[in-house]
Amino acid sequence: MYTAKPLPEVNLPPLRVVGKPLRRVDALGKTTGALVYAGDFSMPNMLHAKVFRSTQASARIRRLDVSRARALEGVVCVLTADDLPDAKLVTDMPGQTGQKQRKGSDAPVLAADRVRFAGEPIALVAAETLEQAERALELIEVEYEPLPGVFDPLEAMKPGAPVVYEPDNIVARWKIRKGDVEAGFAVADEIVENTFRVPFVDHAYLEPEAGVAWVDGRGVINIRVCTQVVEHFRSIARAVGVPHNKIHVQGTMLGGGFGGKEDITVEIFLALLAKHTRRPVKLVYTREESIQAHSKRHPFIITHRTGVKRNGRITAAEITMVSDAGAYPYLSPYVLLYATIASTGPYRVDNLKVDSVSVATNNPFTSAFRGFGAAQAAVAYEQQMDEIAKRLGLDRLEVRRVNYLKTGDRNTTGQVIRSAAWLEETATRVLEALGEKSEPPNEHVRIGQGFASYWQSYGRITWFHDTSRAWVGLELDGSAVIRCGVPDLGAGQVNSLCQITAEVLGVPLEEITIYSTDSALTPLAGTSTATRQLYMSGNAVYMAASNVRRVLLDRASKYFEEEPENLDLADGKVFVKSDPENALPLAELAGMCAADGLPLSNLALFRAPFTAKLDPENLRGDVFPDFTFGAHGVEVAVDTETGEVTLLKSVACHDVGRAINRAAVVGQIQGGSAQGIGYALMEEVQVKEGIIQTPSLSEYLIPTALDLPITQAFVLESGTGMGPFGAKGIGEPSLTPAAPAVANAVADALGVRIHSLPLTPEKVLAAVRGASEPESGEN
Amino acid sequence: MQVKAITLKVNGRTHYVALPPNVTLLRALRDLGYTDVKSGCEKGDCGACAVLLDGQAVNSCLVLAWQAEGAEIITNSGLGTMEHPHPIQEAFADTGAAQCGYCTPGMIISAKALLDRNPHPTVDEIREAIAGNLCRCTGYGQIIEAIQRASAMMGQ
Structure with missing residues (x-):
């Protein structure tokens, strides 16, 4: 017991x-x-769009004929690569913060001669109508000449591979x-040496990609779309061939x-069609198109070779990582960078060699x-820690405890950990809550417990x-x-900003209105990623609200004849701290x-630390x-007859720095856990x-729910x-330790151990029978 | 295709529409402006488009508009408004059960159908009732809590 x-x-x-938890x-x-x-x-006079897509994974387009589609009644516009000679889709992120675009990171908007x-x-x-657009797709004729393709990253690295x-x-x-x-x-x-594999995964947000675009009276192309990145307006402008200030992205609340x-999804297609037709255009992906059209989580093959002392202390680690980037680069280099830096886990490894590709x-x-x-990396490093414990006959917490990073330690790249690193604190809470193993209901069922620590x-970068x-501004x-400009994915991004403003200005939460996610009308806030x-x-809002607060307190200081530091703002009032009855409504102060003529509003800019490229x-x-640091623990029941894994308990503990909205934090943790458990099992x-x-x-x-x-x-x-008030981030971290915890359980x-996710009944049964698991890692 | 004039009764309003036989209730409702009925898969996998059809929760993507003629159709926006929310809508808001909110209208419809026939469900009964509604954000914990809270509120 822990x-x-x-x-x-x-x-x-x-x-x-x-x-x-408001x-x-x-x-x-x-x-x-x-x-x-x-x-x-929807808009008056609106057209409906569809995208014609390749059915081939690797082929030359020998012939493309859209004439029958163009001739169909109701079809207003058909565009192919011939109509867009200069259209390039930027899959890197130069438009977001001004950094140089990576070489070779363009993709065609529409395939020209090969797919x-x-x-x-x-x-x-x-x-x-949508029906006419669907019918038009059926009339597009294409002839492919199949080309040799390559579908395995290890094969793709060999000489002579396509x-x-x-x-x-x-x-x-x-x-x-x-x-x-x-x-x-x-x-x-x-x-100890092990190889672990993780699969392609789909985001499976409930809301498929969607948007509406139109050209307005100023010639501006407006795009109302669900996106995590309104700053894509610059890349859209480049693809469409208009100045940056002629694209206006009006982001909506996202359905996940x-x-x-x-990455850009429907935006360029919509902008091009609106530009060519001068009519509003709507494009909504079906679920099938969504799964086909948007990115996937990278499959990785990760090998750990770890040298350890008998007490569990790591003396050296050699880690190799191979990720499948698929057909275009997109953010693969950066995903790989995260994996590389996270590769050791939250452990001190002084002798380290990592090679990733x-x-x-x-x-x-x-x-x-x-x-x-970093999530893929965690699946590997936390299973490796359990394997080390098993080899050494040590307790699973003990082998981690002797290696945990501490505040002041240097990480994989030599960066000093400056914040709290509550690894043992979080792991022991998880283990304590898991408690004793449950009794199996019958002899076919085996109970297991596992946990994982992580850093993210x-x-x-x-x-x-x-x-x-x-x-931030105060109204009269x-x-x-x-x-x-923050896009809200559903995680509570805009609400957090409102709660911070409510704290600083003393305005009740329900009296705050936020305008967000607009590339032209709201100050750019960067990506929700x-x-x-x-x-x-959060820091930018805190700064802006604090600047308004200063103006308010200075003015109130004259009214109350008190120093500003003796005054405070709360519940829609300014008041004297020592005599809260001595108060004035904020409306009067405003x-x-x-x-x-004092400024009741402020525009603030927050900068992250800037470093040079490594x-x-x-x-x-x-x-x-x-x-962010934390841990996740689970208890599972494994049916050795059916191979089915049932989660009995799930416990997570994270140091979030400071919770801004406690219910939202719990929601992130429970939701992230669910995605991690799905990653592990199905x-x-x-x-x-x-x-x-x-x-x-x-x-x-x-x-x-079952x-x-x-x-x-x-x-x-x-x-x-x-972050504001000492907050860390919890959106992504909440997912990261769940999958390795399940694998360990x-x-x-x-x-x-089964070395590849997901832990399907087939693999579990194979492991039970002692047969080699499908696609097993060498060990 | 043959177009037929039908009557759809939605949230107490009556609509006369002319539709071919292959139009789903989901598409018909959204075209009428009931955009709170969400489209997530159009084949009955996700439950985002759930509505009450004569009191039964159904995936509106699996019902043809013609089949709903004359039936009492209730969508989530027919249960309450921001000024006067239904207790289930209120409970979902207060527990954090709506993150991105896209599954929420369908989820609330399933909860409504459950509480109508079983005002005090167990956690397992709640899980069963919402098993056809996928949520990718919450892990279902706060949704289950919301339905329990609504059950308590409505029982008072």
Whole structure:
């Protein structure tokens, strides 16, 4: 039995609004169906669009004939690559923070002479009705000449393999060389080596990609769309061939994103069709098209070779990683970078060699997915830690405890961990809550428990020089307005900004209105990715609100004849701290400020730490602003007759720095856990010769309410994060430890390890029978 | 295709529409402006388009509009408004059960159908009732809590 390690003493300033599990500002609009999503908009005179896509994974387009489609009644526009000679889709992110675009990171908007993956767009259709647009797709004639394809990243690296795009199939490589690996292995008592594999995974957000575009009276192309990145307006402008200021992205609240709406989806298609037809155009993907068209989580093959002393201390580690980038690069280099840096786990490894490579194939393209490479890395490093414990005959916590990173330690790239690293604190809480193993109901069922610790960065790679802007203003009736370009994926991004403003200005939460997600009308806040919005835009809003607060208190100081520091703002009033009855409504104070011509609003810019780009041949230096730490534990029942794995208990504990909305934090933890558990047990986009075999939600299964226990969430607050009030990020971290925890629990139940996710009944039965598992890692 | 004039009774309003036989109730409702009925898969896998059809929760993508002629159709927006939310809508808002909110209207419809026939369901009965509604954000914990809370509120 384990006992929770006592927490270090922390001194968190008391707050009135922040931290409370308040009803989110967006909640009632969602529960009553009043909120309008991207696919819900329609416009007068609107056309309906469809995309014609490749059925081949690797082929030359010998002939493309759209004349019959163009001639169909109701069809207004058909576009092919011939109509767009200069249209390039930027799959890197230069438009977001101004950094240089990676070489070779363009993809065609529409395939011209060859296709590289099944589902690649070839033609666009706009018609008066959706039915006519669908019918037009059937009339498009295409002849393919199949070309040799490559569908396995290991094969794709071999000499003579078909080249997906020039010059070769290597999309990116990163290396870490730290300490003396040979010497480290020489002093090791044991060397443990394992290879782990993780599959393609789909984001499976409930809202398929959707949008409406139109050209307005100024010639501006407006695009109302669900996206995690309104800053794509610059890349859209480039693809469409108009100046940046002629594209206006009006983002909507998202029906889920998880990284799948981080890359451009429907935007360029809509902009092109609106530009060519001068009519509003709507494009909504079906579920099948969504699965075919958007990125997947990268499959990885990860090998760990770890030298350890008898007490579990790691003396050296050699790690190799291969990821499948699919047919176009997208964010593969950065996903690989995250995986590379996270590869050791939250452990001190002084002698380290990491070699990672991302490889092009004719598979579906891969890009961002909650966890962004660090989640794949965790599946490997946490199973490896259990294997080390098993080899040494040590307790699973003990082998981690002797290696855990501590505040002040240097990580894989030599970056100093500055915030709290509550690894033992979180792991022991999880283990204590799991308690004794349950009794199996019969002799066919085996019970197992497993846990995983993790680390995950929040905030973007610091060489991107990330910034966020926010505007906060007080209205004359004492209500407040926030303008901030933040896209809300459903995780509560905009609500957090409202709760921060409510805290700083003393305006009740329900009297705050936020305008968000607009590339032209709200200050640009950067992407809702990389667990960065609370950290970045939270700080920007905090700065802007604090600047308004200063103006208010200065003016109130004259009225009360008290120093500003003796005054405070709360519940819609300014008051004297020592005599709270001596108060003035904010509306009156706002009126006084307006009468004096004082600024009741402020636009603030927050900058993350800026660093120089690191040497890919040996990553050394700071790469991330900071890290979140925590643990997840589960208990499983494995039926040895059916191979079925049932989750009995799920417990997660994370140090979130400071919770801004406690209910939202718990929601992130429980939801992230569900995705991690799905990753471990059931989710896999099966791909055969480049063709997806799980084309809809009938085949691609995600957890239902019957598949999951409610994850018990322990929310710890060290107050040491870089976000407002000491907050860290929890969006992505909540997913990361769940899958390895499940894998460790299943291995605990079976006594043998299955080296590839998902842990399907077939693999479990094979493991029970002692047969070699399908696609097993060498061991 | 043959077009037929039919009557659809939605949230107490009557609509006369002319539709061919292959139009699903989901598409018909959305075209009438009931965009709170969400489209997630159009083949009955996700439950986002659930509505009450004469009190029964159904996936509107699996019902043809013609089949719904004359029936009492209730969508989530027919249960309450932002000013006067239904207790289930209120409970979903208060527990954090709506994250992205896209599954929420269908989820609330399933909850409504459950509580109508079983006002005090167990957790297992709640799980069973919403098993056809996928949620990718919450892990279902706060949704189950919301339905329990609504059950308690409505029982008072």
